[in-house]
Amino acid sequence: MARWEPGARERLVLAAVDLFSEQGYDETTVTQIAERAGVTKSTFFRHFPDKRELLVAGQETLSRLLSEGITDAAPERSPLDAVAAGLERASGEMGPMNRELGPRLKAAVAASAELQERDALKSVGMAAAMTDALIERGVAEPTARLASEMGVLAFKQGFDRWAGAARADDDGLAGHALAAFAELREAAAALR
CATH class of the missing domain: 1.10.357.10 (Tetracycline Repressor, domain 2)
Structure with missing residues (x-):
């Protein structure tokens, strides 16, 4: 996994929206979002404090x-x-x-x-x-x-x-x- 791959923020938002649609907001974890976006969990937290903030990005x-x-x-x-x-x-x-x-x-x-x-x-x-x-x-x-x-x-x-x-x-x-x-x-x- 590339540590500073460009577009991580956008990929995180897209991954989250897709996961929220597929399995529901409550069932989706930060780890799943990060994995789907191809980034680490720490990269997620560099961009967003929690999964709720993804939708007001x-x-x-x-x-x-x-x-x-x-x-x-x-x-x-x-x-x-x-x-x-x-x-x-x-x-x-x-x-x-x-x-x-x-x-x-x-x-x-x-x-x-x-x-x-x-x-x-x-x-x-x-x-x-x-x-x-x-x-x-x-x-x-x-x-x-x-x-x-x-x-x-x-x-x-x-x-x-x-x-x-x-x-x-x-x-x-x-x-x-x-x-x-x-x-x-x-x-x-x-x-x-």
């Missing part, structure tokens, strides 16, 4: 990208336009591995109450990052929270569409997330 990066997109949006842009900029920034960083992992991750989360809880916390973290970035732009807190929750919903809907689309679909995640966000904006306008 990348959450900090995702939240940071959403926040940066909002922060970098032109000052005259509306709160919803700023959220759209955050969605575009974050989803533009998602690649083939994220797309491949989507359906497998969804199945693993659906089969475990603990993983569903972790997934919900991930959504809360994304919304909090976007809310903070909007408040920094001078947006009132209730408006910032509502815009952020719409952003989280659009990201999730867009990701589901992207992950389930035919592989020939080259309209990356950004296209799907922004389309979902446009639909939500129309729905919100219809509430008046």
Whole structure:
């Protein structure tokens, strides 16, 4: 086994998701995950403190990208336009591995109450990052929270569409997330 083989973190995530789907989250051990990924148990712990953290791998990066997109949006842009900029920034960083992992991750989360809880916390973290970035732009807190929750919903809907689309679909995640966000904006306008 190569000690510092590249891609260990990604292989660990893929191995864990597959094992969670095959035999259940509770029945899967760190040792099994490490073996499936072709790394040692100590390599696992260099990347993750425990198996629960595997499914929120990348959450900090995702939240940071959403926040940066909002922060970098032109000052005259509306709160919803700023959220759209955050969605575009974050989803533009998602690649083939994220797309491949989507359906497998969804199945693993659906089969475990603990993983569903972790997934919900991930959504809360994304919304909090976007809310903070909007408040920094001078947006009132209730408006910032509502815009952020719409952003989280659009990201999730867009990701589901992207992950389930035919592989020939080259309209990356950004296209799907922004389309979902446009639909939500129309729905919100219809509430008046």
